[in-house]
Amino acid sequence: MLRPLGFTGNRLDRADQVRVDPDAFSAAVAHPRALCLRLDGIDFAAGEGGGLVWEPLDSADGHALMLLGIDEDGTPRFVREAPSGTRIDARSRTVMRLIPLLSGEELALYGGARSLVDWHARHRFCAVCGAPSTLFRGGWGRRCDACGAEHFPRVxxxxxxxxxxxxxxxxxxxxxxxxxxxxxxxxxxxxxxxxxxxxxxxxxxxxxxxxxxxxxxxxxxxxxxxxxxxxxxxxxxxxxxxxxxxxxxxxxxxxxxxxxxxxxxxxxxxxxxxxxxxxxxxxxxxxxx
Amino acid sequence: MLRPLGFTGNRLDRADQVRVDPDAFSAAVAHPRALCLRLDGIDFAAGEGGGLVWEPLDSADGHALMLLGIDEDGTPRFVREAPSGTRIDARSRTVMRLIPLLSGEELALYGGARSLVDWHARHRFCAVCGAPSTLFRGGWGRRCDACGAEHFPRVxxxxxxxxxxxxxxxxxxxxxxxxxxxxxxxxxxxxxxxxxxxxxxxxxxxxxxxxxxxxxxxxxxxxxxxxxxxxxxxxxxxxxxxxxxxxxxxxxxxxxxxxxxxxxxxxxxxxxxxxxxxxxxxxxxxxxx
Missing domain, CATH: 3.90.79.10 (Nucleoside Triphosphate Pyrophosphohydrolase)
Structure with a gap:
């Protein structure tokens, strides 16, 4: 191994046990230090000195939250579902020119968040029956409101x-x-x-x-x-x-x-x-x- | 390698160049020896002496065809989209008890066909906009009739x-x-x-x-x-x-x-x-x- 491979090295605990437990998820959302990743469409918003931008959770923002994981300090890290109508070009690599602004660990974290946000944006409807679906499992799945089918992010x-x-x-x-x-x-x-x-x-x-x-x-x-x-x-x-x-x-x-x-x-x-x-x-x- | 792994060893040429070329695909459907795999729901229909059952293409059957591939004799092999309402239990392994009836190569072929037929059955609607979608690319994708989004089988x-x-x-x-x-x-x-x-x-x-x-x-x-x-x-x-x-x-x-x-x-x-x-x-x- 010459160096860590690009987009690997995310050190957040993905905390599956929090995703699947609504009470634990609510507690993570209510955590006083909980943070949300700022995106610009599907790209990351670069901070002034480089790096990802993390903001306190804005309780007035109604877009669904996805739990990216819990960091080493116990702080829950989230990202929000993209507003309907956000231009999502899943294959766009325009972000590549900004990538030198990130550490390898930040890049890995952003990459996973990007895949997840993109998947939700392109899967707002149930492929089984065509009805709208909504997030569940802490943002790591969608459930159909009509037929009950469950859908999970693609890899x-x-x-x-x-x-x-x-x-x-x-x-x-x-x-x-x-x-x-x-x-x-x-x-x-x-x-x-x-x-x-x-x-x-x-x-x-x-x-x-x-x-x-x-x-x-x-x-x-x-x-x-x-x-x-x-x-x-x-x-x-x-x-x-x-x-x-x-x-x-x-x-x-x-x-x-x-x-x-x-x-x-x-x-x-x-x-x-x-x-x-x-x-x-x-x-x-x-x-x- | 002690033995070939289960569900590997499909020897059909997947013939991607036929899938993506509507004229070549039509020619494959019109091939006088073209064959279609008989399914029983999502399971395979076992022949009398064991093995998969292959039938001549029935032009009166309007269910969409998926090209599984071309065999060594140049014969195109297809499977059909499951009729709407077919009970598809994707995780069901009831077929496992029939599997000893198949050769390793047949099992690999059936496994791939099963995944494909199952995917179509659970993806009749566009996840982007909720409208119905239809097969394209010789059965290896679906296109939305309304928004034009393309969807491909999951792995x-x-x-x-x-x-x-x-x-x-x-x-x-x-x-x-x-x-x-x-x-x-x-x-x-x-x-x-x-x-x-x-x-x-x-x-x-x-x-x-x-x-x-x-x-x-x-x-x-x-x-x-x-x-x-x-x-x-x-x-x-x-x-x-x-x-x-x-x-x-x-x-x-x-x-x-x-x-x-x-x-x-x-x-x-x-x-x-x-x-x-x-x-x-x-x-x-x-x-x-």
Whole structure:
């Protein structure tokens, strides 16, 4: 482990026992030092000296509270449901330019809060029957007022992987990447497959390569809007590529010297790497070592 | 790997390029040998000699088709959306007693189909605006007819783990388990945490133990209704337990001899283990080796 992965390291006690107990939840809301995270839409509101902004709970604000957790001082930390009509672009990464203002721990806390607020904003109605739903479990679920169905926040597993062949690894670029950037290939895991099967399928679909010996490396939450990035490595049977050009604009095999040059930001490197927050960068760093 | 994990080994080509191309999808539906999986509610309909039942596509049946994939002979394999009003008990495991009738490959195929059919049955309305939604992408998504929002099948990551301390591992039982059965502890991964963080949190919440050195072991889809079981191991700092008795009725540390006796089904073993399909059994087998 070179450094903690981006969006990991939230040290709040998530306090599930408080979420599920209405009396305990009410006591947390009534706590004299209880704090609420200030958001700007779905992004965080940056404080003057950097960092997240925490405000005392405003009892006049009627938007539902979600319990993020209890900190080491016993202070309950909340975030509020976004006002109806708030513009929520779940995939927007405009917040990325503000992220250097946060510590790793703050970033992890914000990332989880972002996924949760976003999920509520896009799940105000029951998918079973279409009626409005309301928060329950301290903000960690919604219950349908009409049919009683319960719904819980999504976490979408994504496999992201380096295929290796003959001392080189495969990197690719999606059509929307900034010029020159390449990353590890990735895709959503589907119902009915294991992590290992998803890795093999994605590499076959996107790059036309067959792999064996899939191994897990590391994982990271990625709150755009609610992915769990599962980083893996695999051994390719062959180096010949057949790209799915709707998904992958270009791909290439790169050796350790090339990866090291890219990680060092050398002008002569054959590609540019993802930012330090991304697990793809982490996979490349571990492989280059 | 002792044996393929339950619900893995589906060999159909999922053929994402057919799902997303309406012309290719229509051609697959029109394929003279196209087949449809017969279901009984959300369970599979067992054939006379065992095995899944595949029927020619019935053009008079108006329920939407989902493309499960293309088999090695080029035959498209489908399943249909459940008729409105079909009783769907997503967590029901009554099908478990029929499972010995299937090969591992059939079981994997059925598991994925089950998760997909179940997801559609419980997501007929748009969670964003409450309007009805309809299938698109060959059955691998729904689009809202009113607001245009797109929704995709859920896969819910679950961590399941053996904590180890001083040559023993921790097993526990939930209140609903059959008498005498113990398994690995488990819980849903939440927004904002990595796999490693979820393992540590669950062991803290459920058993009151702190762990380090979390390692990934294996994964398995679990279609009740749509879990991805992520099997891990961790090292406990201490053996003292504080149980969350709403989640865990009892827990105990067991050594290798006890685990081996349980796996062998010895009458004198201190507990009974989960069935061979379950990744918990697999984790115990790997550890006992």
């Amino acid at each position: 979408d597993p994504v496999v992201i992987m380096l295929a290796e062949h003959d001392g080189r690894v495969l990197v690719g670029r999606q059509p929307g990447f900034p010029p020159g950037f390449f990353s590890a290939l990735a895709g959503f895991l589907e119902p009915g497959e294991s992590i290992e099967e998803a890795v093999a399928r994605e590499l076959w679909e996107e790059a036309g390569i067959r792999v064996r010996d899939v191994t897990y490396v590391a994982s990271q939450p990625w709150p755009f809007p609610s992915s769990l990035m599962i980083g893996c490595r695999a051994t390719a049977e062959d180096a010949a590529l057949t790209l799915d050009t709707t998904e992958i604009e270009a791909a290439m095999w790169v050796d350790r010297a090339e990866v090291r040059a890219a990680l060092a930001g050398d002008m002569g490197a054959p590609f540019m790497v993802p930012p330090p927050l991304a697990i793809a960068r982490h996979l490349l760093e571990l492989w280059a070592e | 819910d990551p679950v961590v399941i783990m053996l904590a180890e301390h001083d040559g023993r591992v921790l097993v526990g039982r939930q209140p609903g388990f059959p008498p005498g059965f113990f398994s690995a502890l488990a819980g849903f991964l939440e927004p904002g945490e990595s796999i490693e963080e979820a393992v540590a949190r669950e062991l803290w919440e459920e058993a009151g133990i702190r762990v380090r050195d979390v390692t990934y072991v294996a994964s398995q889809p679990w279609p009740f209704p749509s879990s991805l079981m992520i099997g891990c191991r961790a090292t406990a700092e201490d053996a003292a337990l504080t149980l969350d008795t709403t989640e865990i009725e009892a827990a105990m540390w067991v050594d290798r001899a006890e685990v081996r006796a349980a796996l062998a089904g010895d009458m004198g073993a201190p507990f009974m283990v989960p069935p061979p399909l379950a990744i918990a059994r697999h984790l115990l087998e790997l550890w006992a080796e």
